Amino acid sequence: MARTFRTIFTGFLLTAALSLPIFAQSGDITYTIQVGDTLSEIALKYNVTIAELAAQNGISNPDLIFAGRTLTIPADGASTAETALQTQTYTVQPGDTLGIIAERFGVRTTRLAQTNNIADINLIEVGQVLVIPGNEPAKPVYPLPAPFTEISLSHNPIAQGETLLVQITLDTTATLTADFETRPVALTTTDGRHYWGLVGIHALSEIGVYSLAFRATLPDGTEAAVAQDVVVSAGDYATETIIPEPGRENLLAPDVIKSEAQKLALIWNRVTPEKQWRGTFGYPVTDPRITSNFGTRRSYGGGAVNGYHAGTDFGGNGDPIFAPAAGTVVLAEKLNVRGNAVLIDHGLGVYSGYWHQSQSVVHVGDHVERGDLIGYIGNTGLVTGPHLHWEMRVSGIAVDPLQWVTEDMEPSSGE
Ligand SMILES: [Zn+2]
Known part of the structure; x- marks a missing residue:
């Protein structure tokens, strides 16, 4: 689109800026952050800079904002510091928008437009020289409390x-x-x-x-x-119905389930201070075929949803099971619900469990390294058929094991 190239005179701009109406003074505009929002989108929506929005609301890290929080939107155009010296210029490059340029220099888009007498912020052209408003007021800093x-x-x-x-x-x-x-x-x-x-x-x-x-x-x-x-x-979890194999219904008795859960909780609620795993976890089987995902909402016996799947199930029968990371075996015995079970302590409150094995080959106190054999896939305990149930616990809470296969659960420095 054709547009006249303008030469910018600072003196003219000062006059222009001062003669423009001051925008609304109200600082009472608020916005409640929605899931998926970014600070830059909110800043754009209200025509303020990320820095101003962060300063106004005491946000130390603009990448960390939280749905549900209410932000106060700084009054747009409230700054009257237009008498500041204006000496810095910028030549518009391909791909630039006024918003991008404003963000780059930490000024409001409206102020940049006013300073350069731009009526329509969508109309700037490559090669156009913009004056960048100088002497921005010092941005308040809201540091975390010492230390x-x-x-x-x-x-x-x-x-x-x-x-x-x-x-x-x-x-x-x-x-x-x-x-x-x-x-x-x-x-x-x-x-x-x-x-x-x-x-x-x-x-x-x-x-x-x-x-x-x-x-x-x-x-x-x-x-x-x-x-x-x-x-x-919200996690993306489906719902399924579990019908146990005939003859195993008695395993659903609440006291059986409860006493076994309590026995395990006494172990995995303990925190041993030494981290034994390094980097991401491996899969516990060589051919990982997932038959039931972690988190699936479950109805045991076909009634209302009364639980969730606390691990990831892998298909197989007799296949070897390998430790996905280093740790110490803290439980290796036959349980009523979980069948032949092995529990590994990886340190720092992190445990992994391997249920329903046909046979385990490790013992309490054994140290295992990643890739060490711990047992074989079976159908012992409360099962609908042979499979491995792999469970991860963090300070007693069951978490998705597959996240541990893809993400490093330690600082990148390896500290
Ligand atoms: Zn399972």
Whole structure:
């Protein structure tokens, strides 16, 4: 489209900017963040910069915003600091939009348009020289309270049934504890300044905003606390009906199920401090054919949904089962519901279980490395046919094992 090239005179622009009406002064506009929103989209929608939006709302990391939170939108055009010196220029490049340029220089799109007397922000052309408004007011900084310098989450939102990697950096050594709602999160550190830990999100968690609270105790006894919102989103889980093989219905008795679950919980609720796994997990079978996914909502016996699938099932019969990561065998025995079962402690509250085996070849106390044989696929316990049920627990919460095959559940530094 044809457009006249304009030469920019600073003096003219100052006059123009000052003569333009000041935009609405109200700072009362609010916006509730929706799942899937990004700060840049919100900033664009309200014609403010990401930096302004972040500063106005005390957001330290613009990549971490949380559905359900209400943002205050800075008053558009409220700045009257148009008398600042305007000396910086920028030549429009192919692919540029006024919004992109404004973002690049940390100014509002409307201010850039005003400064350059642009009536339609969609009409700029390659080669056009824009004056960048200078002397932007200093942006307020809302740092985390000392000694916290950074809190990083591997996912936010995070889906039901997933594992969240949390990393915290302090500016001085301190003792750090964390709670996800009321559950303690096992943290580890090598230097007292960089901590990390894993949070298992229960597959049946309600969708919504949860609080991850941190408390640091400095050597002099001073305490500091900070909370981080964690948004739990819906997992993509189907529903299925489980009809046990004839003769095994008695295994459904609530007291049988309960006592076995309690026995296992006593083990996997313990946290051993040494991390034994390294990097991603392997598959526990050489030919992984998934027959039932983690998280599937279940009806046992055909009634209402009364549970969920706490692991991933693999088809097979007699196939060898291999440890997917290093750990220590903490249970190897025949259970009523889970049949011949092996439970491996990988450290830091992370456990993996292998149910319904025809035969196990490991014993309590054995150390296993990734790829070591632990048993064979069978149909012992409460099953509809031979298969391996592979279960992962993080501080007692069942999580999707397949996430562990694709994601490194440790800081990238390998710390
Ligand atoms: Zn299963």
